[in-house]
Amino acid sequence: MGRVAARAGAALRQWRHPREFRIEPSAWSADALAALARAAVAEPAATSAPAPGGGFPEDELADVATCVWRLRARVARMDDPPRAVVHHVETAWDALADGGVEIKDHAGEPFDPGLAMSVAAYQPTPGLVREQVIETVRPGVYLGSRSIQLAEVIVGTPGTPAEAMRETRTR
Structure with a gap:
């Protein structure tokens, strides 16, 4: 009897709204819906458990970390950044940390x-x-003690460009 009352209540709630906003009843049969409910109860861990490696692919994690690093550097270069932007960037940085x-x-x-x-x-x-x-x-990104992205850098060498050209010519 509870199921019939629930359906009746749902139908009445739909009549409160204009026709274009009403949600149509499910086209699935009651047997199919019951089987789906049994399957959801039987294996809840298969759909809700995170992936064994932490749930987030490392290359995507490195991309997200790089984007947050670039955004943080850009906000730091701004003269008067909006406080909301600074707050959200720092929140993302802290969440990664x-x-x-x-x-x-x-x-x-x-x-x-x-x-x-x-x-x-x-x-x-x-x-x-x-x-x-x-x-x-591009920054180096580490997950725990393991590197998931190597840093890409530009290295300054001692001397002036003219000295470097003379060295190249003498070789």
Whole structure:
């Protein structure tokens, strides 16, 4: 009797609304709906459990982290960013950090060829005494202690472009 009363109540609730906003009754038969309900009760873990590796593919996680890093850098360069934008960017950054994701910007760090990063270019830069990362093209992204994206950087080398050209000609 409860099922009949529920259907009657649902039908009456639909009549309160204009015709174009009414939801049509299900075209599925009662047997099909009952079988679907039994299947949902029998295997709830199959549909609601996260994937074994944490639920989010690592390459997509690295893309999201890179986008948040770029957005955070862009907001930092703005003269007077809207507070709501700053709040949302920082919230996204904190959510990634809470999930164990570390986004590493290597700009300003000394460069060592043994570091796990991809060098996009070497650029002669006056005023440097040793090789140094002068720009990060793409940050390094780590999930826990594991790297899921190598940083891509531009490395400044000591000397001026003229000195570099003389070195190239003498080789």
